[in-house]
Amino acid sequence: MTKYLLILGLMLAAPVGEARAQLASPVKTEPDAAAPADPQSKAPGLRARVLELAGAMGNDGFKLRDGLWSGRLEPGQPRRLAVNLFAGNQYWFCAATPEGFRGPKLALFDPQGKPVTTLTHDGPGLAAGGVTAAATGRYFLELLPGSGSASDFCLVYLFK
Amino acid sequence: MKLAAVFLFLGLAYAGANELTPKQMAAAESVECLTVPTPAEFFSAVDKAGKPDWAAFYRPPGRTTYPTRPQTAVNLGALVADGFVAVEAEDGQQVKNTGTDIITLARALGVGDNVLSRGKSISDFADKNDWFALREELEATANEVRHAMQSQRDQALSSLITAGAWLRALQVGSRAAELSGEDRTAELLVQTELVARLRADLEALPETARTGPVIAQVSTALASVGEAMAGTTEGKLPPEKVAAIKKQTEEFIVQMGANQP
Numbered sequence: 001m002t003k004y005l006l007i008l009g010l011m012l013a014a015p016v017g018e019a020r021a022q023l024a025s026p027v028k029t030e031p032d033a034a035a036p037a038d039p040q041s042k043a044p045g046l047r048a049r050v051l052e053l054a055g056a057m058g059n060d061g062f063k064l065r066d067g068l069w070s071g072r073l074e075p076g077q078p079r080r081l082a083v084n085l086f087a088g089n090q091y092w093f094c095a096a097t098p099e100g101f102r103g104p105k106l107a108l109f110d111p112q113g114k115p116v117t118t119l120t121h122d123g124p125g126l127a128a129g130g131v132t133a134a135a136t137g138r139y140f141l142e143l144l145p146g147s148g149s150a151s152d153f154c155l156v157y158l159f160k
Numbered sequence: 161m162k163l164a165a166v167f168l169f170l171g172l173a174y175a176g177a178n179e180l181t182p183k184q185m186a187a188a189e190s191v192e193c194l195t196v197p198t199p200a201e202f203f204s205a206v207d208k209a210g211k212p213d214w215a216a217f218y219r220p221p222g223r224t225t226y227p228t229r230p231q232t233a234v235n236l237g238a239l240v241a242d243g244f245v246a247v248e249a250e251d252g253q254q255v256k257n258t259g260t261d262i263i264t265l266a267r268a269l270g271v272g273d274n275v276l277s278r279g280k281s282i283s284d285f286a287d288k289n290d291w292f293a294l295r296e297e298l299e300a301t302a303n304e305v306r307h308a309m310q311s312q313r314d315q316a317l318s319s320l321i322t323a324g325a326w327l328r329a330l331q332v333g334s335r336a337a338e339l340s341g342e343d344r345t346a347e348l349l350v351q352t353e354l355v356a357r358l359r360a361d362l363e364a365l366p367e368t369a370r371t372g373p374v375i376a377q378v379s380t381a382l383a384s385v386g387e388a389m390a391g392t393t394e395g396k397l398p399p400e401k402v403a404a405i406k407k408q409t410e411e412f413i414v415q416m417g418a419n420q421p
Contacts (some may be wrong), residue, residue: 053415061292064296065193065194065299066193066300067194067303069189071200078191080185080187080189081189081190081191082188084197084353086197086348087206087344109185113180113182114179135352135395138353138354153232
């Protein structure tokens with residue numbers, strides 16, 4: 001039931017409307033194969049949860065990058081990650097914080113530093129932002145804790 | 161069921177009104193496995209822009225032994241890019257051949273055991289025409305070799321694998337742009353920050369690791385390509401600059417495939 005609701009959510013929210021023939025394809029996110037343990041990751045539980053979220057995107061043809069970004073979010077201290085995106089590609093950035101926390105606030109900025117409008121999924125301890133890159137270049141992902149407390153986080157991204 | 165609730169809150173996010181300052185952009189963190197894109201991402205965008213005949217970018221089978229480890233690393237990276245080309249062409253046999261060569265070069269670098277199972281997976285996925293899984297498997301294979309190099313404290317070889325993959329990817333991309341004549345494909349070649357990052361990685365190596373002809377050749381190739389990308393207006397890349405990138409990357413890949421001292 002959960003899986004079907006996830007898929008329904010993705011059908012409504014994929015950045016560009018496309019045939020959904022791939023929805024029947026199996027989830028491709030095998031944690032050990034697709035994202036080897038990051039020695040810096042202190043939150044394997046977060047990793048499993050963010051990969052579960054990413055797995056739903058995989059059903060919609062998004063390919064998971066083999067890596068993750070993890071660490072600690074402190075109130076009022078945004079963490080920013082540089083990512084190189086290609087014009088025309090669609091991307092989803094998925095982040096998890098511990099259950100019981102609000103999902104992190106996730107924002108994307110273009111190569112000029114201007115905020116980019118993204119499609120979003122928000123939920124308890126989870127957040128995702130989707131975008132079709134308008135230009136090729138270095139973008140910036142920004143993460144802030146969703147609530148007033150510090151928390152660990154884990155982020156992955158997918159493209160198609 | 162809890163997770164399903166996530167998708168009940170869908171919407172558009174208009175990110176905070178504040179733009180990032182140049183200082184904030186310069187201070188952004190960089191995680192190699194995410195900040196440096198894979199050639200697969202680049203090829204995916206190239207495919208959308210111009211639907212090239214991917215098989216036209218195959219290279220004749222190369223050597224499987226090279227005189228030095230740095231040269232081996234560059235060629236391993238280039239082979240990873242070749243693997244992604246074969247996946248775009250949906251050519252299972254070509255993917256398998258490339259996968260076998262990748263494992264052979266990984267063995268020559270002393271990390272073959274780390275990726276032996278990946279080689280089998282590549283072969284299995286190729287037999288099943290699972291192009292989706294193959295993209296992930298190729299990236300994972302390259303990452304495992306790089307991680308193994310890093311754990312042996314050989315950051316130089318790890319950087320050379322990444323640089324080799326990208327120089328070969330740019331060779332393919334520039335040829336695709338030339339053949340299609342599409343501005344959209346040419347614009348994808350403007351990756352100034354990525355090239356700057358690859359150069360910075362090489363420059364950050366300890367002095368002792370930066371000696372040797374291969375690192376110098378890679379640095380020169382990246383500098384030339386970066387120069388060709390510089391000074392573009394609104395991301396537009398004129399045909400003469402596309403030709404320059406193609407010429408520089410082509411010469412470099414040929415040079416790396418040759419028997420150097």
